[in-house]
Amino acid sequence: MSEEMIRTLSVCGLSYSYRRLRQPERTTEPVLVLGGALQGMFGWAQMEDHVGPVADVVTADLPGMGNADPLPPGPSIDLVCAAIERIIDDLDVPRVNLFGFSYGAGLAYGCARRFPGRIARLALGGVPAHISEAQVELWRRASDHLMDGDTESFATLVTEGLMCLDTGRHVVHRELAYRYVRRSMLHAARKSRHTVEALNRGLLDRPDFSGGLAGIPTLVFSGEHDTVTSPARQRDFAATIPGSRFLTIPDADHWVVLERPQEVGDLAARFFTDGPLSSAPCLAPVARREPSAADPACA
Template sequence: MVEETIRSLSVGGVSYSYRLLRQPEGVTEPVMVLGGALQGMFGWPQMEDQVGPVADVVTADLPGMGSADPLPPGPSANIVCAAIERVIDDLGVPQVNLFGFSYGAGLAYGCAQRFPRRIARLALGGVPAHVTPAQLDLWRRAADHLARGDAESFATLVTEALMCLDERRHVTKRQLAYRYVRRSMLHAARHSPHAVDSLRRALVDRPDFSSGLTGVPTLVFSGEHDTVTSPARQRDFAARILGSRFLTIPDTDHWVVLERPQEVADLAARFFTDAPLNSAPCLIPAAREELAVGDPAYA
C-alpha cells in the first residue's frame, strides 16, 4: 500500500513543502517530479500511476510556487536548487531520479550541474533551451495582463503561446489539452499568490542551457510539434550532455505530458529502471530517434 506524507522544510528562511508517495517495493531511486512555474505538488497523477509501482514519487511546492513562501528579490535558481537538495537530504537517500518538464526541466538541469552526484538519472521534457525575443515579449505582456488582474486575457495568451494551433500539424487531444491548459492557467491566475512573480522570474532568471553535463545518465524528449522550443533545438541541447539520449514523441506539441500522459509516464518509468526505450508505446518507428552523444564538438 502506498503511503502519502507531506513534509515542510525551509531553506534560506523560505518555507516550502514536498509530498512523498512511498513505494515499499520500489526497484529504483525515488523519482522527483518538477513541472511548470505555476504547477504544484498535486499536478502529476499520471506519474504517480505509472512510476509509483517502481519507485517513491516526490512532488513539491518549491519556494515561490504553490503554497510555499515567496522568494526574495533577485536571482532565485540557487535557492530553489538548494531547496531541491534539501528534499533529497530529508528523504535520507544518496540519490534521486529527476524528471523535469518545461520550466521544471531548467530547474532539474541546474540541479544536475550543481550536485551531479545526487542525481541518479535525469529525464527532461519540453526543454525551453531557446527562447526568441518575440516569445519573451509575449510573456511580458502575459505578466502585465496578470498584474492588472485580467486573468482571462492572461490565460488565453499563455495557452496559445504554449501550444501548436496549426491545424496542418496533427496533435492528438489538441482541443482537450487546450481547455485543460487554459483552465489551469486561469485557476493559477486567480488562486496563486506567486503567479506574477513566477512569470517575471522565468523571464530574467533563466538557466544556462549552453553548458554541458557529464556523469548523469540523461534522457531528453520533445513533442514532435513543440513550438516553444523546436525538437531540433532540443536535440542540439541534448547533444551537449555526454551519453544522453534524445527522443521525439509523435503527434504532440509542448504539452506532450497532457496529450500522451500515460505514454510519457511509461517512458519515464522505463528510463528510471534502465529498461529498453525502443519498445515504449509512445514511439513509432518513423518518429523514433535515439541520440548517443560522443561528438568532441559538444565536449
C-alpha cells in the same frame, strides 16, 4: 500499496513542502518530479500510476510554487536548487532520479550541474533551451494583462503561446488540452500568489543550458510539434550531454505530458529502471480519427 507522507522544510527562511509516495517494493531510486513554474505537488497522477510501482514518487511545492512561500526578488535558481537538495537530504537517500518538465527541466538540469553525485538518472522534457524575442514579448504582454487585472486575456495569451494551434500538425487531444491549460492559467491568475513572480522569472531569470554536464545517464524528450523550443533545438541541447538519449514523441506539442500522459509515464518508468526505450508506446503515432459528439473535447 504506497504510503503518502508530506513534510515541510525551510531554506533561507522560506517554508515549502514535499510529498512522498512510498513504494515498499521499489526497484530504483526515488523519482523526484519537477514541473512548471505554477505546478504544485498534486499534479502528477500519471507519474504516480506508472512510476509508483517501481519507485517512491516525490513531488513538491517548492519556494515560489503552490502553497510555499514566495521567492524574494532577483535570481532564484540557486535558492530553489538548494531547496531541492534539502529534499534529497530529508529523503535520507544518497541519490534520486530527477524528472524535470518545462520550467522544471531547467531546475533539474541546474541541480545536476550543482550536485551531480546526488543524481542517479536525469529525464528532461519540453526543455526551454532557447526562447525567442517574440516569445519574450508575448510574456511581457501577458504580464501587462495580468497587472491590468485582465485575467481572461492573460490566460488566453499564455495558453496560445505554449501550444501548437496549427491544425495542419496533428496534436492528440488538442482542444481538450487547450481548455485545460487555459482554465489552469485562469485559476492561477485569480488564485495563486505566485503568478506575477513566475512570469518575471520566465523573463529575467532563465536557466543556463550552455552545457557542462557529464557522467549522469540522461534522457531528453520533446513533443514533435513543440513551439516553445523546437525539437531540433532540444536535440542540440541533448548533444551537449555526453551519452544522452533524445526522443521525439509524435502527435504532441509542448504539453506532451498532458496530451500523452500515460505514454510519458511509461517512458519515465522504463528509463529510471534501465528498461528498453525503443519499444516505448509513446514513440508510436496516435491513430487519427474524426471527433464525434461523444468526445469530451466536443462537449
